[in-house]
Amino acid sequence: GAGVSQSPSNKVTEKGKDVELRCDPISGHTALYWYRQSLGQGLEFLIYFQGNSAPDKSGLPSDRFSAERTGGSVSTLTIQRTQQEDSAVYLCASSSRQGAGANVLTFGAGSRLTVL
């Protein structure tokens, strides 16, 4: 597609439930990032995928968080047993691996997660 697509745009769930957030990156982009942003806070890096390399999971806050990227394209971020502190906007971004362009990220509109 023309841009990075994320779904759902809004998700309200109850504490303890599992949620899945989806990201469809720009076609041909080999790098994919997940960030989250809590209300009034900065961008927090979660995980980074680059081609067939092992993902950089150093930003995942706990083992309740996991992400996968199938076929080098679509990515799913899964949060198990959600807690209220997981409430945030989850942002996905992608970039190409071409020189300086590797750092030109295109972001999706985000998925707003509210845990009651």
Added chain:
Amino acid sequence: DAKTTQPTSMDCAEGRAANLPCNHSTISGNEYVYWYRQIHSQGPQYIIHGLKNNETNEMASLIITEDRKSSTLILPHATLRDTAVYYCIVRVAGTGANSKLTFGKGITLSVRP
């Protein structure tokens, strides 16, 4: 990645130029300067990047000092819609960029009517 330092906030009048400074005194020769912005309730948006020459696109101009230790992002005619948090990031291109890209606190620009 080289560390960047930005003021916390600044404001400017609508229609005037907004000059956003960034210090990156430890920048190395192969690191680029990138600027992003985040308008309230939206995802970050790439603006511009440069290595050592000044750059201009439809959104902004990037002025990099000769010693590359600082840069300025210029929005030539700021509008209310330019109110946002602006992030200055220094990164290596190519294979050196195969790692996570992190955002600092940025500078909050407020454009006043």
